[in-house]
Amino acid sequence: MDAQYRPEIIEPEAQQHWEEKQAFKASEDSSKPKYYCLSMFPYPSGKLHMGHVRNYTIGDVLARYHRMKGFNVLQPMGWDAFGLPAENAAMANNVAPAGWTYSNIDYMRKQLKSLGLAIDWSRELATCKPDYYRWEQWLFTRLFEKGVIYKKMATVNWDPVDHTVLANEQVIDGRGWRSGALVEKRDIPMYFFRITDYAEELLSELDNLPGWPERVKTMQKNWIGKSFGVEIHFPLTPTSPQGSSMLPSPASGRGAGGEGQSDPVLKVFTTRADTLFGVTYVAVAAEHPLAQQAAANNPELAAFIHECKQGSVAEADMATMEKKGMDTGLKVYHPFTNEPVPVWVANYVLMGYGEGAVMAVPAHDERDFAFAQKYQLPIKAVIKPLEVKGEGGRGKGEPPTDPTLHPSPFTLPYTEHGVLMDSGNFSGRTSQDAIEKIALVLKNLGLGDRRTTWRLRDWGISRQRYWGCPIPIIHCPTCGDVPVPEKDLPVVLPEDVKIDVGSPIKKMPSFYECTCPKCGGKAERETDTMDTFVESSWYYARYACPDLDKGMLDGRANYWLPVDQYIGGIEHAILHLLYARFFHKLMRDEGLVDSNEPFANLLTQGMVVAETYYRDLPDGKKQWINPADVEVERDDRGHIVAAKLIADGQPVVIGGVEKMSKSKNNGVDPQALIDQYGADTARLFMMFAAPPEQSLEWSDAGVEGAHRFLKRLWKMVHEHVEAGVVPAFTGGELPENLQGLRRQLHQTIAKVTDDIERRKQFNTAIAAVMELMNALGKVDATDELARAVKQEALEAVVLMLAPIVPHICRILIKALKPGSCLVGSAWPQADEAALVQNEVELMLQVNGKLRGKFKVAVDAGKEAIEAAALASPELQKHLDGQSPKKVVVVPGRLVNVVV
RNA sequence: GCCCGGAUGGUGAAAUAGGUAGACACAAGGGACUUAAAAUCCCUCGGCUUCGGCCGUACCGGUUCGAUUCCGGUUCCGGGCACCA
Numbered sequence: 012m013d014a015q016y017r018p019e020i021i022e023p024e025a026q027q028h029w030e031e032k033q034a035f036k037a038s039e040d041s042s043k044p045k046y047y048c049l050s051m052f053p054y055p056s057g058k059l060h061m062g063h064v065r066n067y068t069i070g071d072v073l074a075r076y077h078r079m080k081g082f083n084v085l086q087p088m089g090w091d092a093f094g095l096p097a098e099n100a101a102m103a104n105n106v107a108p109a110g111w112t113y114s115n116i117d118y119m120r121k122q123l124k125s126l127g128l129a130i131d132w133s134r135e136l137a138t139c140k141p142d143y144y145r146w147e148q149w150l151f152t153r154l155f156e157k158g159v160i161y162k163k164m165a166t167v168n169w170d171p172v173d174h175t176v177l178a179n180e181q182v183i184d185g186r187g188w189r190s191g192a193l194v195e196k197r198d199i200p201m202y203f204f205r206i207t208d209y210a211e212e213l214l215s216e217l218d219n220l221p222g223w224p225e226r227v228k229t230m231q232k233n234w235i236g237k238s239f240g241v242e243i244h245f246p247l248t249p250t251s252p253q254g255s256s257m258l259p260s261p262a263s264g265r266g267a268g269g270e271g272q273s274d275p276v277l278k279v280f281t282t283r284a285d286t287l288f289g290v291t292y293v294a295v296a297a298e299h300p301l302a303q304q305a306a307a308n309n310p311e312l313a314a315f316i317h318e319c320k321q322g323s324v325a326e327a328d329m330a331t332m333e334k335k336g337m338d339t340g341l342k343v344y345h346p347f348t349n350e351p352v353p354v355w356v357a358n359y360v361l362m363g364y365g366e367g368a369v370m371a372v373p374a375h376d377e378r379d380f381a382f383a384q385k386y387q388l389p390i391k392a393v394i395k396p397l398e399v400k401g402e403g404g405r406g407k408g409e410p411p412t413d414p415t416l417h418p419s420p421f422t423l424p425y426t427e428h429g430v431l432m433d434s435g436n437f438s439g440r441t442s443q444d445a446i447e448k449i450a451l452v453l454k455n456l457g458l459g460d461r462r463t464t465w466r467l468r469d470w471g472i473s474r475q476r477y478w479g480c481p482i483p484i485i486h487c488p489t490c491g492d493v494p495v496p497e498k499d500l501p502v503v504l505p506e507d508v509k510i511d512v513g514s515p516i517k518k519m520p521s522f523y524e525c526t527c528p529k530c531g532g533k534a535e536r537e538t539d540t541m542d543t544f545v546e547s548s549w550y551y552a553r554y555a556c557p558d559l560d561k562g563m564l565d566g567r568a569n570y571w572l573p574v575d576q577y578i579g580g581i582e583h584a585i586l587h588l589l590y591a592r593f594f595h596k597l598m599r600d601e602g603l604v605d606s607n608e609p610f611a612n613l614l615t616q617g618m619v620v621a622e623t624y625y626r627d628l629p630d631g632k633k634q635w636i637n638p639a640d641v642e643v644e645r646d647d648r649g650h651i652v653a654a655k656l657i658a659d660g661q662p663v664v665i666g667g668v669e670k671m672s673k674s675k676n677n678g679v680d681p682q683a684l685i686d687q688y689g690a691d692t693a694r695l696f697m698m699f700a701a702p703p704e705q706s707l708e709w710s711d712a713g714v715e716g717a718h719r720f721l722k723r724l725w726k727m728v729h730e731h732v733e734a735g736v737v738p739a740f741t742g743g744e745l746p747e748n749l750q751g752l753r754r755q756l757h758q759t760i761a762k763v764t765d766d767i768e769r770r771k772q773f774n775t776a777i778a779a780v781m782e783l784m785n786a787l788g789k790v791d792a793t794d795e796l797a798r799a800v801k802q803e804a805l806e807a808v809v810l811m812l813a814p815i816v817p818h819i820c821r822i823l824i825k826a827l828k829p830g831s832c833l834v835g836s837a838w839p840q841a842d843e844a845a846l847v848q849n850e851v852e853l854m855l856q857v858n859g860k861l862r863g864k865f866k867v868a869v870d871a872g873k874e875a876i877e878a879a880a881l882a883s884p885e886l887q888k889h890l891d892g893q894s895p896k897k898v899v900v901v902p903g904r905l906v907n908v909v910v
Numbered sequence: 911g912c913c914c915g916g917a918u919g920g921u922g923a924a925a926u927a928g929g930u931a932g933a934c935a936c937a938a939g940g941g942a943c944u945u946a947a948a949a950u951c952c953c954u955c956g957g958c959u960u961c962g963g964c965c966g967u968a969c970c971g972g973u974u975c976g977a978u979u980c981c982g983g984u985u986c987c988g989g990g991c992a993c994c995a
Contacts (some may be wrong), residue, residue, distance in 0.1 A: 018947060054995050093993065167993075178993040226914055232989075233913050328992050330911040361913095374989075378911085468990090474993065543995075581987060584914075589992095601923050617915095618989070674994065699935075706988065707913090713922060713936045720935085726950095727986050734956080770926065778934035785934090859932055859976040899975050904929050 012732055012826040016725035018689025018818065025818045026127050034834045035129040037085040039570045046082035046227050046572045047608075048074040049551055051579030051587075052089045054114035057098055059122045059679035060671050061578060061619040061697075061709050066288070068694045068815075069616060069703050069773070070578045071128045076767050078129065079838040087554040088123065088130045090116050092139035093479045093543045095178060096673055101478075102511040108478040109506035110729055112139060122682065126690045136558045136822035138480075138546035141619065145501030147545060147564035148483040152494035153601065155484070157228035159205050165471050166363065168323050169197035173512050176475040180674065182323040189217050189512075191631065196320045198298075198384065201473035201539075204484060210465045213592055222612030224704070227584045232586050234585050234893055236466025241284035241450045241460040243370060244276035245293060245343035245352060277301060277354070278345045280365040280464055284453075285445040286372040288434035289393035291383065293343060294357035296367040302356045305339035312337055319358045334359050344460040347435060365464060373424065380424035394429040394442065397777065444647045470590065472542040478516035479540025480504070487527035487534040496528050496602055516536065525650055531793035547587055548594035549576075551609055577610040580618055581704075582670065588613070617706035618806055621677040623666035624654055635676035636663055638709075668708060679709050692718040698773040698815055720781065721819055724812070727788065727803055732826045736794065742844075749818060753845045756804045758784045761841040764813045773815065780811055802827070807839040835849065852906035855880055856890045873900045880906035 029035065039045075050070035053063055074086040092610065097108035103112070116137060123130070134145055168177040172190035176199070181188045206213075214235045217228045240493075244862060277293060295302050297319035306313040315337045322328060336357035343352050359378065360369055373383035374392040383390050428442035443535045444875040452461035473482065481502040484494035495502055505522060508515040516522045517538045518725060527534040555568040579587075588610070622643075624636040635756045640664060644653040655662045662783045671678040684693045697716035701707045745753060759779045766776035784805070806827050813820040813833055821833040848869055855863040863885030867876050877900050888909060897909040 051995095091995070176993075179991095230914050234991085236913095327911075330991085332911095470992080476993085509963070542993075544992095547995080565973090580989090580995095581915080582993080585990060586992065589995080620988070621924090621991085670989075672994075702923085704915095705922090705923090707922085710922080710936095716936055723950095765926085772926085774922090775934080781934055788944045852930095856929080856976075859974095861927090864930080896971095897975060902927060904975090907929080907975055 012729055012821070013730055014820065016722045017841045018083060018436075018691060020124075020544075021822050021881075022689050022818045024128060025821050026124060028125075028821075029129070029834070030132075032834075033130050033133075034085065034820070035084075036133055036281055037083065037087075037131045039567055040083045043081060043083040043116075045571060045770040046074075046077040046084045046576070047574045048077065048086045048576045049554070049574045049578070050086075050088075051576075051577075051583065052091050052547070052550060053119065054091045054094055054096070055119055056673050057115050057118070058680050058682065059119055059715065061621075061681055061707075062124075062671055062678075063124065063618055064681045065697050065703070065707070066100075066578060066691060067123065067126060067128055067613065068581065068697050069771075070576075071126075071130075071676075071694075071813040071817075072698065072773060073289045073576055074129050074579070075817060076838065078834070079810070079813070079836060081837070082468070084129075084395075085134075086128070086130050086556070087131065087557075088128070089134075089136040089554070090138065091538075091543065091547050091550075092116065092137045093546060094474065095180075095478070097478045098476060098510055098711055107506060107508055108510065109139070111135075112478075123513065125685055126694065128816070130405060134554050136553060136557045138543075139478075139504075140316070141501045141503050142560065143550075144546065146482040146553070147480055147541070147549070148495065148500050148502060149497060150563060150597070150601065151541075152483055152497070152500075154204070154597065155202075155492075155494045157765075158717065159201055159208070159597065161205065162200055162202050164198045165201040165473075166196045166198055166324050167475075170193055175513055177323075179323060179325040182325070182328075185322050185328070188632070193321055194323055196322070199473075202484075203469040203471050203473045204597075206470045206590075207465055207467055209596055210237070210467050212596060213467075213589065216592075217561055218554065218610060220608060220611075220613075223610075224615055225586065227613060227615055230584050231589055234467065234589065237463060238282050238466070239279055239463055240282035240463070241446065241453065241459055242278055242280050242366075242462040243284065243287065243346060243347060243453060244278055244457075245370070246276050246458070247343055248275070249344045249349055249351070253386040256749065260577055276458070277368055278366040279368045279370045279543070280462060281370055283372065283375065283442075283446075285431060285434075285437075285442040285512060286375045286393055287345075287347065287370070288431070288437070289391045289451055290345065290352060290370045291357050291373050291389045292353045292907060293390055294355045294360050294371050294382075295339075296360040297358065298362040299360075299367045301341060301354055301368075304358075305341050305354070309340070312339060316356060319332065319356070322868055326380045328362065329359065333538060334378065334385070336382060336386060338386075339858060340853075343559040343770050346453060346456065352831055355386075355387075363468065375424055375426055377424055377426060390423065392423060392425070392430055393434050394427075395432050396425065396427065396429045396619070397441070411794065413752070422676075428663040445782065445826050458811055458887050470542075470593075472545055473539040475544055476540055477504075477508065477510065477516055479543060480546060481516075482537045482539050482541055484537040485525055485527060485534045486537060487530060487532060489532060490527050490534075491531040493529050493534070494529055497888075499528070500593050504540070514540075544587060544590050549598065550591045551591070552595075552598065552604060558695055564598070568603070569605050573606045573609055573611045576614065579616040579661075580612045580670075581706075582618065584615060584618060614703060616703045617701070617709050618670040619709055620668050620678075621709045623669050623675045623677045624663045625666050626656075626663055635666075635674070637676050638679060667806060671709070684711065684714060688714060688718045689818070691721060691819050695777065700774070701778045702772045702774050705738045720784075721816065724784065724808070726825070727784065728809070728823045728826060731798075731801060731884060734756075735800050736827060737802050740796070741803075743775055744801070745796065748790070749797060750806070750845075752786060753800055754848065755783055755786055756800075756807060757841045757845040760807055760839050761846070764838070765787070765839070767814070776811075777815065780808055783808065810836055810839050851903060853880070853903075854907055855883060855885055856907040857886065859907060862886065862889045871902075875903060876902060876906060 033862050040519040048070055050066050072085050075485050078084045092112050100111050168182050170177050170187035172192040172193055177187055182194050185194055185891055187194055190677040214237055217231060270420050297316045303317055306316050336355045339356055341353045341354040343354055345352055371379040373379040375394050431437050431440050431445050450461045481504050483502045485493045487493055523538050525534055525536050551574055552564055552568050555571040556565050558580050559565055582817045591609055619636050625633040640657055641654050642657050651713045654665055669675055681693055696714050762779045763776040766772050787804055794799050809820045809823045824831055824833050850866050851869050852864050852866050854861055856867055861884060865879055865883045867879050877898055893910045895908045898905040
């Protein structure tokens, strides 16, 4: 064994050894429990960033740990290879997206391999390869025929100068990122997955996922957004006073967009039907038929509707923009009072949600209140707070001035539930009760009913982009939309293209000209591609059988699925994880998998964030500058106060801390770190810096410490081995100091095991090993017995660190136990006998403040502990002659004496 | 705007089920070794203090014998918001 720790030599050697031995190749083996450990696959953006290192190290620690615990482990890797950045890079550098992507993959694969991950590389896949996406197209055609996929119009961001559809990311302050033109909303036909058909199951099955973080489940629940409410119809013409029998029957199912004869009622959905008597106007979306109708002979209104079409479709933009509206002059009639209610067009009402119309109750809704004040619309209060039962203002700590607990006065808008007033027959009822009754009466009148709605919308997957999976549909003038027959799949995306503005395949007759598979007539192929979320919704299953060319999945998928541990960034908590869950259920219903859910356990790692820097360019755009090229100036408290570009010494603007991303150019390349210190140091530091779920602001301070620890470990093992290896201690009498050391060793094994397996908190596991090493360094190990205990401890230390820093541990374990190999080594087990303790130290508190410590036998009862506490001299000192009022005894912890 | 998180020394953090606040590290300061430097090792390291203690986990309030932990409110920061992945 070398006296020096030389990662630059031992790391490539270890990696080559594992590769030659195919040490991590996985196969189906029913003799062992399986453990499928999956980290979210990377987008091949060019280089690894710190988030990748964090993600894949966490996955590797868990994979290697379970391998040592005797599991049959699968840890695969692949590439989420389609996507927008390849097209942007292509435009910027005049290269084809395919070539750019493949060379990025090659570089990043090399980087990943230099991290020493225990990956089965034989299963590697890339979503941009036809042998992958052909099965996505195959499933698409089946789902299209089944009706799970359908076509409808949807709104996109349109750049009127570049004549392209823009991603939300490409809209900056309402303008196209390249053209600078004001973005418009435009409706185009798109294909949709009926994810809403699965809303109920996607919601209820969250309760069957105990291995998922609560916060992710809460986010998904809120996203799916099941709400119980009432659909209310406002007739377009006044009804005769007695006249519910005269009412036209409820809408015949024709869409609201049908020309000519429109619905005789305006439908709205509300969760607050109890406020119905407080309605002072209704608001409709700019695209609503009523708005269009009113605009026909009202140029001012038409201009306003046109204005509403400006801006991006992103919900965040819609929700934060200034709320504007205009009266259409039209009236609808209140379903109960028959009073006329003005119809307004408002930019905050979305055609895509519910009915594209809302009833407005300014007295009891924040947004309606602000809108009514702005346009001086009437405000009518119909809900008052519930009066406090019994006499008011009694009891301790009851805040006497809380307005919501008082019957009057209360301030508007009052948005809580309460008691109805000025609401006809319903006055005096509670909100809950009134919602039921109002729904019932509306139903009897034929003017509404209870309804369950979902916030979740169907998943639109058409993208007007080039670098994606072609949608396998042929448009025939006689047969309509025809799915490409299985024998003609895959529809291959041409890779040898030139990119300028717009998708090249839309201008490529050799791609889109074809014949109809049904009638043989001239037809055109669809040129839109699929949302890249579709590829990432099923890759985890394909890893089970990446070589299969006769189908999408085979029985191997059911051996490996569900994924036992999925690891990825918290930013994917909703979209990716929801789509993958949905897709799994689609595949289940196609008979491709047996399970209901794809991921049994989920670990959402916090983001690696970094400071952003930029300069404003003359054309109003921002030039993002990498933190590595910037020198910062800090104040006494360590906060960054100024920054300049190293290259020219001129100042740059500090943009704030954000997740590392390509678009903000704030990713820190880990390569320098790996080159300088080695992969083990990078891995150790990443795992030690913070617990995995917490976000981590990148700083390279502290890396030295991780490296120093590895050098100390190397030195300690080296010195021990040089003096001759001995058989590890296995049992027998020990002097007190060695017994204490051995207790600490086995406590550490128990803690590290728990930290990795249950808590998945690697930083405290490492800290515990460091403490043990500190104790080990203080032991004078000259006699045989002490050396045997030290041997036992060093073997355990090396094995416990092996999942985190495998390269160094491979050498160290071979030195400690000649002939052994790391990949076949088992995880150490805590020896219960070594954990036994006779005495424990308890804390002594007086009035909750720490005043002393005392020792008792580990099995002492409550009375004995209390007696020992009362007898302690520290207590007498702090009692100051007073007698204890109360004594709280917490065995194993403390005694609190209250005086 | 809405949904979900977070905030603890100069810094990263620990405290696992309401029970010793600051483990383990980094940085800094001091010392040993050395001709010197690097490396290594040792010590100090939340604030105030009349040296008895007192204060302190973003802020305000509550529950409790006891709150970093639970509850109500506030501020700031991060993530997501359906075409970034």
